[in-house]
Ligand SMILES: NC(=O)C1=CN([C@@H]2O[C@H](COP(=O)(O)OP(=O)(O)OC[C@H]3O[C@@H](n4cnc5c(N)ncnc54)[C@H](OP(=O)(O)O)[C@@H]3O)[C@@H](O)[C@H]2O)C=CC1
């Protein structure tokens with residue numbers, strides 16, 4: 454039986470999950486793969502820190518040279534970040550180590566570069582855990598959908614924000630409280646700003662973009678928005694209109710180019726993505742031959758993510774690697790507002806209490822007659838403010854923004870994922886809640 458020496462870079466949430474799986478499933482892994490996996494080193498910052506797994510003190514090191522001296526066959530990056538991680542991974546490849554990584558930040562920025570180095574050294578590079586936790590989405594895109602041209606990918610790709618949005622809606626908990634819980638559960642990034650401001654989901658959709666549309670593209674950050682502006686009042690009002698707010702990541706082929714976008718999006722209660730709750734992720738893929746596919750599972754946490762890492766290690770043992778899409782398409786950058794101008798858009802207005810009822814009436818009357826085609830509207834009053842939620846087609850974003858300013862309202866615009874609205878255009882009959 455061939456022995457494979459493994460070095461872990463990092464032994465936190467995911468690294469501990471990997472070690473746990475190797476310990477609990479070692480016998481099964483040996484039988485299934487015909488390989489003996491041995492952890493010969495684990496790079497950490499603080500070797501004295503209590504660990505969630507039993508591991509020999511001599512395995513831990515703070516010195517990368519010690520890792521190289523142990524001559525690993527496979528290096529697993531569960532450490533995260535760009536610096537010094539990228540340098541370590543370049544070094545690992547130059548030493549002809551196979552690489553498995555969970556590090557979406559690094560792969561979104563340097564995936565094509567690392568693929569080139571890995572190809573030159575003829576080693577495997579796999580990173581299933583970087584997108585969708587335990588869901589085998591990248592293996593499917595990279596290895597099982599070659600004949601298909603992927604036309605769309607819609608995903609809930611961040612467990613932390615999906616957990617926050619779910620708990621805000623179902624348990625009426627405050628944003629800060631749920632974020633703290635997500636951190637305790639090990640879902641959130643070291644700096645949770647990456648989760649709540651949409652950078653993490655953007656990195657993941659960018660990695661999907663490389664695999665579906667090729668690696669030579671540089672999308673702009675202006676297409677990314679997180680959930681920090683989403684309030685419980687907004688969730689409640691859109692809920693009354695039949696929608697759930699989800700942080701959706703979208704990659705879409707457009708002719709010979711494609712667009713990437715991340716933002717809070719209204720998903721109708723009847724849509725499969727609306728039922729994806731807590732830390733679960735889901736990826737909706739459309740191929741030109743196969744049609745629609747839906748992948749779902751836990752998108753964060755030690756064991757789901759550890760499972761993806763260990764399965765990648767077994768792919769390495771079988772001689773497999775990920776491959777980028779070969780048919781390059783150019784990139785068309787779609788700015789958030791433009792993306793929505795052609796279809797439906799959701800507008801959420803907050804009017805401070807000091808504004809008179811007349812501002813609310815003017816706003817409702819503008820929405821019903823001048824702002825575009827109004828599909829649905831509802832209002833909510835609290836001690837502090839009045840809220841108006843509207844779903845419109847054919848609205849001019851600049852006109853909406855100007856009118857909001859005119860009546861001293863704060864406006865948040867959201868994308869809407871609802872094919873039914875195209876058909877409902879000019880058929881709906883909306884009664885104003887005045
Ligand atoms: N948590 C999750 O659910 C998921 C995480 N990921 C990704 O997996 C990676 C790891 O995440 P996670 O396990 O949550 O992170 P943690 O913060 O829990 O663990 C990071 C580990 O890396 C070590 N480390 C960090 N920087 C250095 C450094 N400069 N030198 C040596 N060791 C270092 C830490 O050492 P020490 O323990 O001594 O501090 C720790 O063991 C990240 O890329 C993350 O984005 C991907 C999918 C899901």
Ligand SMILES: N[C@@H](CC=O)C(=O)O
Nearest residue numbers: 611612613640641642
């Ligand atoms: N912070 C990430 C962890 C997994 O990628 C998330 O919440 O999804």
